[in-house]
Amino acid sequence: MTDTMHSDLNPYAPGSGRKPPELSGRDAEINAFDLTIARTRKRNSSRGMVLLGLRGVGKTVLLKRFQQMAERAEWLIVEIEGTTADDGALAVRHRLARALTSAGAKFNRVASAKASLTDALSSISSFSLSVAGVSVGLGVEPNPTRANSGRIEVDLEELIADLAPALRANSTALGIFVDEMQDLDSELLSALLTVQHKAGQNDWPFFVVGAGLPSLPAILSSSKSYAERLFDYRTLGALDADRARDAVTLPAERLSVRFSSAAADEIVEAAEGYPYFLQTFAMKAWDSAIGKTIELTDAVSGIADGRLDLDMGFYPARWDRATPAERRYLVVMAQHPGGECTTSELALALDSTQQRLSTIRQGLIRKGLIYARERGTVAFTVPGMSSFVERQREVLDDLPKK
Numbered sequence: 001m002t003d004t005m006h007s008d009l010n011p012y013a014p015g016s017g018r019k020p021p022e023l024s025g026r027d028a029e030i031n032a033f034d035l036t037i038a039r040t041r042k043r044n045s046s047r048g049m050v051l052l053g054l055r056g057v058g059k060t061v062l063l064k065r066f067q068q069m070a071e072r073a074e075w076l077i078v079e080i081e082g083t084t085a086d087d088g089a090l091a092v093r094h095r096l097a098r099a100l101t102s103a104g105a106k107f108n109r110v111a112s113a114k115a116s117l118t119d120a121l122s123s124i125s126s127f128s129l130s131v132a133g134v135s136v137g138l139g140v141e142p143n144p145t146r147a148n149s150g151r152i153e154v155d156l157e158e159l160i161a162d163l164a165p166a167l168r169a170n171s172t173a174l175g176i177f178v179d180e181m182q183d184l185d186s187e188l189l190s191a192l193l194t195v196q197h198k199a200g201q202n203d204w205p206f207f208v209v210g211a212g213l214p215s216l217p218a219i220l221s222s223s224k225s226y227a228e229r230l231f232d233y234r235t236l237g238a239l240d241a242d243r244a245r246d247a248v249t250l251p252a253e254r255l256s257v258r259f260s261s262a263a264a265d266e267i268v269e270a271a272e273g274y275p276y277f278l279q280t281f282a283m284k285a286w287d288s289a290i291g292k293t294i295e296l297t298d299a300v301s302g303i304a305d306g307r308l309d310l311d312m313g314f315y316p317a318r319w320d321r322a323t324p325a326e327r328r329y330l331v332v333m334a335q336h337p338g339g340e341c342t343t344s345e346l347a348l349a350l351d352s353t354q355q356r357l358s359t360i361r362q363g364l365i366r367k368g369l370i371y372a373r374e375r376g377t378v379a380f381t382v383p384g385m386s387s388f389v390e391r392q393r394e395v396l397d398d399l400p401k402k
Ligand SMILES: Nc1ncnc2c1ncn2[C@@H]1O[C@H](COP(=O)(O)OP(=O)(O)O)[C@@H](O)[C@H]1O
Pocket: 013, 014, 015, 016, 017, 018, 019, 020, 021, 022, 023, 024, 025, 026, 053, 054, 055, 056, 057, 058, 059, 060, 061, 062, 247, 275, 276, 277, 278, 279
């Protein structure tokens, strides 16, 4: 190898859900989840965990890490994702039924304590049939009296109740990992909360582990008032300067490439500690560099390239989905610091009523561009969206008056 930098060795991974080369600054969360796994092994109970934060802070990759840890501990794993698509509710039920079935099949192969496993498997069969209309090959007949009401709340509870003894006997657990949890349909959401609640009361080794926007706790609480006590809520934010620096410099060091101190500082500062931006800028800085040291000039041009990339991809991925009316709404939001404002401020600025604007607001929430920070307020789901929207002002022909 010559001493020129090679793009094919570039370790950085900007992109939604892409595993970062260094998962920096999440030790507290990882240790907490590790404890849950250790307690489960000793047949002690714990709460489920919910990760909260804006888009691009690293919820999905941390959730995946938890899932890997659970897999290594031989938990049964079910992975689902909330969606606002029209057929989303049905699709996620299919996915749930399929994932439970394959988890059940795997459990059947590895479980050392087989007691009551047959019952559990036949409950999974009836669950699949009743909830998703799918008949599954677990080698057992669907249980004619369990998990077959067609009401997901009842059926899921019966299924977990039937599975719990076998899980406990094997010192393991069932984990349902839910990404974009704020977008789960209310029926399935309430079913998961109910079962998590029952699991706590009955010591069933069952965990919902979720990730979602900061509006999620309010959504959960309005589904079930006890939701607040059900989970260990963890808010993920930007990384502090040291952890952000690690995220940038450690992956390079492993490949014998150094960031000059000024270069690392420049990237950390430009990214404001946001993982998505750190990955983007570090990747571009690497590509700009020639020798084995990434210098300040490489960082500066990497950041500029990175910003272009974000303006071509990260932000438009959302902006492009907005209707003209929704864009006007966003432009007005962007005139407030961080886009945070109240719906009454918006109504005033757009010369409309809160009621008329609520369709627009709902549309933008459904498309994942904004969220209700608290009652009567909105904010952008993506860091830096506010300045991006400001930059789009000139391309809008029909601008609202300031
Ligand atoms: N702790 C971290 N340290 C460094 N990079 C991270 C970290 N967490 C996430 N990333 C990177 O940030 C980006 C966004 O991560 P993702 O999990 O998709 O965020 P979210 O689900 O919150 O939108 C990805 O490119 C990922 O590699």
